[in-house]
Amino acid sequence: MSERRIIYLDNNSTTKVPTEVVNAMLPFFDEIYANSSSRHRFGFLAEQAISKARKQVATLVGASYPEEIVFTSGATEAINQVIKAVLPENTKRRHIVTCQTEHKAILDVCAYAEKVLGYRVTYLPVKDNGLIDLDVLADVLSEDVALVAVMYVNNETGVIQPIQKIAEMSHRVGAICFSDYTQALGKVPVNLSQDGVDIACFNAHKFHGPKGVGGIWCTSKVQDGMRLRISPLLHGGGHEKGKRSGTLNVPAIVGMGVAAEIAFLEMESNIKKMEYLRNFFEDKIKKSIDGVKINSETAPRVCNTSNITINAIDSEALIAALCPEDEGAPWVVISNGSACSSHTIEPSYVLRAMGLSEDDAAGSIRVSLSKFTTEEEIDIAVDRISFAVKELRELAAL
Ligand SMILES: Cc1ncc(COP(=O)(O)O)c(C=O)c1O
Incomplete structure (x- = not known):
């Protein structure tokens, strides 16, 4: 330029990705360039770096355990996985409740779920300040709802939805509560182990990490004797404990980890x-x-x-x-x-x-x-x- x-x-x-994040990523291109799945000592070095990044991201999002994080290529992939793979594995219910002001990544996948997977989708309206009307949500919630997908922070207006309340209401009818936390990380304190949602997605590039990397957080809590399973969207090799196949993008994940640590410390x-x-x-x-x-x-x-x-x-x-x-x-x-x-x-x-x-x-x-x-x-x-x-x-x- x-x-x-x-x-x-x-x-x-x-x-912007700051120099300290870029510098942390660089050795993973030409020094520790091993595949993190390789079973030799060189591969273990890459695996250790992934494990450190998982802890750093877990701290930023307030996970109970680092293993609750699955790395993906970003929030869009995470959303596709939740709606196309996790949801059908976990429930026989056929109704999704979302909101008209969600990001296209949610709306387009919901439209797919409607047309191709045969779900019924309700798109909640919002009030003139952008908040969901909880009375309207209460009216549409019933025993047929499989998933409530409402973002925590809106990307266009910055509106923060009352996610704890939404999660509580979803659980009352036995629905999974999924929330897009992409615009929240680093900008509002987040504690996923306490917010009540079951699954959340995010990416690195909204908090000064690289593009093309993100994740899914899924609660490890046992509810009604069951643990929510993260089924894969991408098959082929069983990486991320079978939850997301594909060679891990080590430099990007390391960058995401360092960006998460900085975001947490400076929040x-x-x-x-x-x-x-x-x-x-x-x-x-x-x-x-x-x-x-x-x-x-x-x-x-x-x-x-x-x-x-x-x-x-x-x-x-x-x-x-x-x-x-x-x-x-x-x-x-x-x-x-x-x-x-x-x-x-x-x-x-x-x-x-x-x-x-x-x-x-x-x-x-x-x-x-x-x-x-x-x-x-x-x-x-x-x-x-x-x-x-x-x-x-x-x-x-x-
Ligand atoms: C709220 C929200 N959800 C999802 C996405 C998509 O994220 P990604 O670029 O990681 O696929 C974005 C980013 O543009 C976003 O702002």
């Missing part, structure tokens, strides 16, 4: 810092631009995420204007929804489910901070957003 300054405010899409101060800067951003943007509304302001929200609607603006045009081609001009990198679905240019379905009009949803942006974000960057970002909004509104008025 050239000299261009990048003010990166799209950390819910992915995060309290990082949360304080990001929350301060998020509030600073929201105060400043409200003062700088007319017609700004903070979405989900009244709901519990994760510390780093701000989703705002700007009147009479097309977010696509704004995002483009903030990354000009001109050489040397800084880029302010923001988004208008989830990176995974942003190839489809349509207003966010998450905001639409919260009752925003098509125009308001199309005029909404997401700003997501990281521990590396500075106050100076927020100052520059707000100035540039205000300037671009003014120009776009003037153009539209011509």
